[in-house]
Amino acid sequence: MTDLSPPAPSRRAWAVWGVGLLAYVVAVMQRTSLGVAGVAAGERYDASASTLASLAVVQLLFYAGLQVPVGVLLDRFGSRRLIVTGAFVMALGQAVLALAEPVGLAVLGRLLVGVGDALTFISVLRLVPAWFPPRRVPVMTQVTGLVGQVGQVLSAVPLVALLGGPGWTVAFLSAAATGVVVAVLALAVVRNHPDPAVGPTRTGARDLVADLVTAWRHPGTRLGLWTHFTTQFPGTAFALLWGFPFLVAGQGVAPATASALLTLFVLAGVATGPWLGVLVQRHPFRRSWLVLGVIGVNVAGWTLVLAWPGAAPLPVLVLLVLAMSLGGPGSVIGFDFARTFNPPNRLGTATGIVNVGGFFASLVTILVVGVVLDLRTGGTSGYDLADFKVAMSGQYALWLLGVVGILSSRRKVRRRMAEAGVVVPPIRQALRRRRDRPR
Template identity: 30%
Template structure:
């Protein structure tokens, strides 16, 4: 295919779209986990309890959850270019409002707008990947997306804590808001929804194959088809249990847990979350690539999530660990959690290509529903643990809740259908 004269234009447009939307996706990850690094600052700035802080952080996930299926419908009908542009504008305004907030109400409105704006980015990215990459490379392309996107999460951990030594968290969020607006403008001018929009054949047509057929009928019919497919739902439940607990832990409660239970400084605790997120980012790319090369989804998925589950056991029992071992544990925990990224490939491949946006959005809803439940639930548990118990015991109760969700997610993983890296409808 590289000998095809149209390949140069194809490659340029593909990677331009990929780069711009991935940058927006990195910002969404930053917003997702940044409250963990400034949890104490937020409590002091707004005189917030642990439950209130969990609710503030959870607003992002509530709106993200609600917007997943609508986003899938929008990208399947209007295209990702328009949706990402609008989302970047809304997120930019929200980030600036959050940085300027003088009350919990103002901060909540800003957090809501951030969640609303960035909620469209990832499903749009998956739709672009499905349009601009080979079907057999979808796992690798998505893994690369998550790898790069997670750099935003890594930046929101230890590097963010370092930056806070020189400036305020408010200034950082205002600057991030400005960057979101710039990316929205660039997306409008340089991103194309699919090759046909630029007058180019699809990837399958370049290989001499028939293009995937478009969806015939109303978007509601497509949504009904995806929701009515029983093979869709194991991917939803594994995301709710596994990735919901992972994001709630990494995004808010990991740092205070390590400080209270293992007496770590904030800097040391954020190094652990950085390793957790770095392991996840590296694992997403590696696991997607392994799956594509093996031509299998389910064995790789189950093995990775089993590793993640086992890594929770030392935390559940509050086992003492030397620092090198706790660093390694968090790195492996993140590596195993990355197995869930194959759920997007699996749910896409058990549905029709034309409905890939809706299918991946349904599965992705589980991620943010689980996180939105767990962040305030764990905060509520910490606030209301028995009065005779210390802070360390309160956090241990929260860890038990996380672990229960992880076990639930692992059981759902066992129900995922093997697709052999191709659409079952073919």
């Protein structure tokens, strides 16, 4: 297959990627804005925990449900159109939320945010192999995914400040205005490929369905999905809705401290992402072991906090946040599985399949936590640490399901590789050598 990637990134490549990355940063800000406003939203709408969770669930439901259709659209229309459309739709959703009085309109606002968000991330990821040489793709993919999480800092600091000052309407209208600015920038700068002659694949509906089926049937795509499923949901559910209430109402920390912990969550992920990307680049045959290590750290962090008698001290909460920060970089490995096991013409479709995993698991986690809290408190907002400990324990079922999926898919991938004559070197040999031979 002909490699259409440039031999080295140009200034234009960095500009295109930079604006795409900015669009993703703002998308993450829009996505996580409800999480830092969870307490304020409960007061504004006089909402129970399950009602509050429904706002995030609707958002994630549309995000996760649209990933496969968006992947198909990405293969057909390219990144530029989807990034621009996504930014405008998210801006509209935030404007609706800013002005909404009844909770029904607030649900509509979050629905629009979920739809626009669904169009953004995999479209930005698609720019990386188009504009950068293959040897840089694993690290650049990690950098894209992790730097994008800076959007959580924008929601945890400036947005919280606006909520505490001018108030709800000004805060969310400001978020909407930011989305419009990003849409205009993306329209002006982003292009799908450095070669104008290389455009999206214009295929018929039958071919699109065939690509979807073929991508799903490959165990490498499913390995990516289960990787994303199992690594991402603890941090996403924490940042998107329940982290701030868990820290403030459950652990009893001050709102400023909770914002600082959420900021640390983002910055730690940004710091570790490129390092994990280098490991993926050097040891492509050991990617699943890196994933399982990330899952183990997440499980250990939550077990420590949930088993702690009473409220955990601040250093223990810091350890939890640092453990969860590895989930973002770990989930990006799922997209590397999609890239290496699928040809470019169905990369968007495969990436969309992978991206469903973590957000579906996050949706389930958010909903389960809200329902359990309501069952324990009778639908009031007076939940305490004991209630949160019971509710957060539901994560273990998802970890178990995800690990089983990873191990099953990995076994099938290795069988297919063996049939193709690909020899996986023993782990001792891989550790002695500086890097595995790339697939």
